[in-house]
Amino acid sequence: MAATCWSLPDALCRFPALDNGTLREVRKTVDGGFRDLVRNYSDWIDAATAPLQVFLNTLERTFTSTPWLIVLIVLLVLVWASSRSMKIVGGTAIAMVLIGWMGLWEDTMVTLAMVSVCTILAVILGLPIGIIAARSDRMQRLVNPVLDVMQTLPSFVYLIPVVVIFGIGKVPGVIAVVIYAVPPMIRLTNLGIRMVDSEVLEAAEAFGSSPRQKLWNVQLPLALPALMTGVNQTIMMSLSMVVIASMVGVGGLGKNVLQAINNQFFTMGFLNGFALVAIAIVFDRASQAFGHRLQKHREVRHD
Amino acid sequence: MTDAATNTADLQANTDDDEFVPAGPGIEIKNLYKIFGPDPKKWIGAVKGGMGKEELNRKHGHVLGLTDISLSMPPGKITVIMGLSGSGKSTLIRHVNGLIDPTAGEIICDDADVCQMSVEELRNFRRARTAMVFQKFALLPHRTVLENTCYGLDIQGVPRATSEPVARRWIDRVGLKGFEDNYPSQLSGGMQQRVGLARALATDADILLMDEAFSALDPLIRLDMQAVLLELQEELQKTIVFITHDLDEALRLGDRIAILRDGRLEQVGSGQQIVQHPANDYVSAFVREVNRGRVLQAATVARPLPQDNLPDMQLPGKIVLEEAARRMIAAGASQALVVGARNKPRGVLNVSDVLTAMVQPTETNSSQPKGG
Numbered sequence: 083m084a085a086t087c088w089s090l091p092d093a094l095c096r097f098p099a100l101d102n103g104t105l106r107e108v109r110k111t112v113d114g115g116f117r118d119l120v121r122n123y124s125d126w127i128d129a130a131t132a133p134l135q136v137f138l139n140t141l142e143r144t145f146t147s148t149p150w151l152i153v154l155i156v157l158l159v160l161v162w163a164s165s166r167s168m169k170i171v172g173g174t175a176i177a178m179v180l181i182g183w184m185g186l187w188e189d190t191m192v193t194l195a196m197v198s199v200c201t202i203l204a205v206i207l208g209l210p211i212g213i214i215a216a217r218s219d220r221m222q223r224l225v226n227p228v229l230d231v232m233q234t235l236p237s238f239v240y241l242i243p244v245v246v247i248f249g250i251g252k253v254p255g256v257i258a259v260v261i262y263a264v265p266p267m268i269r270l271t272n273l274g275i276r277m278v279d280s281e282v283l284e285a286a287e288a289f290g291s292s293p294r295q296k297l298w299n300v301q302l303p304l305a306l307p308a309l310m311t312g313v314n315q316t317i318m319m320s321l322s323m324v325v326i327a328s329m330v331g332v333g334g335l336g337k338n339v340l341q342a343i344n345n346q347f348f349t350m351g352f353l354n355g356f357a358l359v360a361i362a363i364v365f366d367r368a369s370q371a372f373g374h375r376l377q378k379h380r381e382v383r384h385d
Numbered sequence: 386m387t388d389a390a391t392n393t394a395d396l397q398a399n400t401d402d403d404e405f406v407p408a409g410p411g412i413e414i415k416n417l418y419k420i421f422g423p424d425p426k427k428w429i430g431a432v433k434g435g436m437g438k439e440e441l442n443r444k445h446g447h448v449l450g451l452t453d454i455s456l457s458m459p460p461g462k463i464t465v466i467m468g469l470s471g472s473g474k475s476t477l478i479r480h481v482n483g484l485i486d487p488t489a490g491e492i493i494c495d496d497a498d499v500c501q502m503s504v505e506e507l508r509n510f511r512r513a514r515t516a517m518v519f520q521k522f523a524l525l526p527h528r529t530v531l532e533n534t535c536y537g538l539d540i541q542g543v544p545r546a547t548s549e550p551v552a553r554r555w556i557d558r559v560g561l562k563g564f565e566d567n568y569p570s571q572l573s574g575g576m577q578q579r580v581g582l583a584r585a586l587a588t589d590a591d592i593l594l595m596d597e598a599f600s601a602l603d604p605l606i607r608l609d610m611q612a613v614l615l616e617l618q619e620e621l622q623k624t625i626v627f628i629t630h631d632l633d634e635a636l637r638l639g640d641r642i643a644i645l646r647d648g649r650l651e652q653v654g655s656g657q658q659i660v661q662h663p664a665n666d667y668v669s670a671f672v673r674e675v676n677r678g679r680v681l682q683a684a685t686v687a688r689p690l691p692q693d694n695l696p697d698m699q700l701p702g703k704i705v706l707e708e709a710a711r712r713m714i715a716a717g718a719s720q721a722l723v724v725g726a727r728n729k730p731r732g733v734l735n736v737s738d739v740l741t742a743m744v745q746p747t748e749t750n751s752s753q754p755k756g757g
Contacts, residue, residue, distance in 0.1 A: 290510075
């Protein structure tokens with residue numbers, strides 16, 4: 083290699099990196115320190131995550147142990163309640179029956195429980211953060227780079243500290259999925275509120291609105307299309323992340339996909355993948371239709 | 386310029402002697418300055434010392450919005466602030482309810498300075514005392530006409546059970562009965578602005594701020610809305626601040642008109658005074674396009690009462706010259722007695738006076754109202 087070095091001094095040829103010994107020391111110190119820290123606080127961490135753990139287990143058990151017919155009926159009623167569309171309800175029924183017929187009912191239930199919890203958590207976290215970011219430019223400047231990191235850092239990378247801190251299981255899975263799914267909620271909430279017509283906002287101000295009244299009467303309702311897109315994106319990202327989360331011990335369809343990758347089970351991989359797609363479409367259509375129903379003033383135009 | 390403004394303000398006081406003036410607060414603007422930019426306070430001294438808009442912008446990167454505005458808006462009357470775009474009229478109206486803070490000056494309403502109010506006081510002032518109508522309506526798209534009309538009362542914390550009947554009454558008054566459950570997007574522009582008006586009236590605030598409220602409407606709809614406003618004002622006697630760029634609109638609505646140019650007041654007075662005695666070239670260039678026969682009133686051009694020989698025919702002082710001419714021609718009279726309120730004789734009108742006043746005075750020069 084040195085022969086191709088245009089007869090330059092060594093320092094200009096090879097990047098003067100830290101030597102391997104030092105790097106090894108740095109790694110060992112950081113990793114070791116981190117591990118010790120986690121070990122010292124492990125009781126505290128376990129105690130803090132216990133409620134979430136219990137909640138997740140209970141929810142999963144409820145989904146899997148309830149007779150399938152009841153789950154199916156409840157699901158269809160929920161889809162009807164949010165969309166009021168027989169087409170979407172029919173599609174949901176067909177998709178769920180096909181999934182069950184392929185023997186994936188239980189895995190699907192596990193995944194559904196997981197995705198529901200993750201979506202709810204992401205919305206509960208993302209909405210207030212988005213509102214705060216929309217209210218102050220300084221906060222937005224603070225939040226944006228964090229979101230950039232969350233969205234571009236490969237999920238495998240932040241799975242490592244999550245596993246070190248929380249171990250293997252559902253809780254680290256939920257945390258990993260929420261980290262992945264919350265940025266669009268925050269971004270779209272922020273954007274939606276910032277895009278609200280400034281004249282309408284001025285009108286709210288002129289009639290003496292308090293900041294809270296402005297938020298509830300004007301900003302959130304007018305930002306609703308963006309908020310619904312945010313919820314929708316969060317659901318989609320949760321669903322795509324449950325496959326990766328299966329590497330840290332989350333069960334369900336994701337685990338099957340992981341097994342299929344490891345063993346090159348072509349059919350199994352695709353069946354489970356399509357089951358995920360089916361759930362995604364059901365969620366997507368139902369939440370979109372719900373969003374449209376909330377904005378019924380947009381559909382009516384004068385003729 | 387300011388001299389002319391004060392002179393005509395005095396004139397105004399004389400001509401209104403026999404009119405009913407309701408008790409109320411009125412708004413008093415005193416020596417108001419507004420500079421836009423990163424550090425307005427730094428340049429206020431220089432501006433008060435005479436630094437112009439050009440120099441401030443070119444050398445120091447600050448924009449001079451309003452310069453030394455002093456204007457009293459009488460209670461129960463419509464004060465029209467007229468100016469072209471960029472004259473600072475929208476900035477001025479936003480000072481009245483504190484949407485914009487002045488760099489210097491006072492806005493006195495009921496012995497209180499709006500500029501000195503705390504956030505809480507200002508919020509209560511806006512809720513209880515002022516209502517605003519916007520150029521682009523600014524209705525809430527997700528609320529029905531009824532819910533939009535309730536909006537101001539919602540903010541005051543009035544329960545719907547109380548506010549709904551009030552809102553329904555105002556919707557009826559602005560002529561939108563039957564549209565209560567429609568959304569704004571289902572209505573035409575004129576109808577949307579009726580909702581804007583109903584929303585503003587529903588709070589029962591005594592100060593009504595109208596920011597180019599009719600400028601976005603078609604000409605015929607605009608005339609219609611002006612009539613609606615005048616009819617309502619006859620009964621409600623609110624203190625209205627009306628912004629417009631249209632002198633015809635100003636003359637039709639304004640009990641008092643303030644002409645604004647480049648953030649300065651050019652002239653303040655009644656429409657009659659402004660048309661008859663424009664304070665400077667800028668104002669006279671505007672006035673030249675006005676149909677004088679439909680603006681000037683009989684009382685404005687009437688000669689002083691003679692000692693004897695009062696004509697038999699009587700004309701109300703408030704009618705415009707065109708109407709006066711029509712009635713005199715119909716009656717075949719060459720002279721008429723102009724009477725004020727309660728039939729008090731105020732002057733005598735000749736046909737030739739009518740003609741002279743309706744024809745443009747020739748000595749106007751050629752400066753254009755555009756530019757600047």
